[in-house]
Amino acid sequence: MNRILMPLAIVASILLVIAVSCTFIVREREYALVFALGEVREVIDEPGLYFKLPPPFQNVVYLDKRLLTIDDSEAERIQTAEKKNLLIDAYVKWRIADPRLYYVTFGGNEAGAQARLQAVIRDALNASVNRRTVNDVTSKERDVIMTEIRDNVAKLAGSVGVDVVDVRLKRIDFVPEISESVYRRMEAERKRVANEQRSIGAAEGERIRANAERQRDEIVAEAYAKAQALMGEGDAEASQVFAEAYQRDEEFYRFYRSLEAYRASFKDRNDILVVSPDSDFFRYFNDMPNGMTSPVPRPVPPGPSPASAAP
Structure with missing residues (x-):
């Protein structure tokens, strides 16, 4: 069995x-x-x-078949159009698009494919950075550079059966020997921009102040003109009132004006008036106006009498 x-x-x-x-x-x-x-x-x-x-x-x-990443641990040293060296660290997302062509090119060796792609990326990175300034690479055209590198690498990678999905610049640093000079230049540039903005602000402030002063002068002049016009109207109306009062009783009007003059002349106890008592100024001190039954009392100023003070 x-x-x-x-x-x-x-x-x-x-x-x-x-x-x-x-x-x-x-x-x-x-x-x-x-x-x-x-x-x-x-x-x-x-x-x-x-x-x-x-x-x-x-x-x-x-x-x-998955999406793969090339992330170089060492940053590339690349020179800009200003002959300044930068340390640029980039990574790439890629995948196999044509397995047959990929295998024929690299023999299925993923490490060989990554080394080939790294060399292509390095060349594309140099081509994009060498013709730009430090300011362009670090800020102004960073997105443009990444797009250029991706397109250039994708064209070359397609011939070996690889599809480049994305290229990104992770880090851009200055090499130690030029960092200090670059920082000083950036500081000077920021100060220049700040001073320019201050100058623009000062000029704008002067323009606003001049405009405000002009408007103030116009308003004051207009107000003064209106005030003078109102004063003129008031003076004219007062003159008309005085004229009407004068026409009604001329003697009383003279008497009233004399009293106003006496009040203005002897408003202070220390006031001294040196004048002849027989002058027309003291007319109503000596004579009675028409219609009065008693003489007008004569005011006695303090101090020496006008008669004794006269020369």
């Missing part, structure tokens, strides 16, 4: 090995290249279970 089972087990094992060698599985994250006698017969990019001839008639090579 054992003599019968042993050959059957051997045959079953051989058949199992042949069956296993004739099947292969393709996963979602990979390509499968089926080779026949060293030549690529088929490229499979859909996941599933597939069959092939047993080795050495056919064999399968797998390639990564």
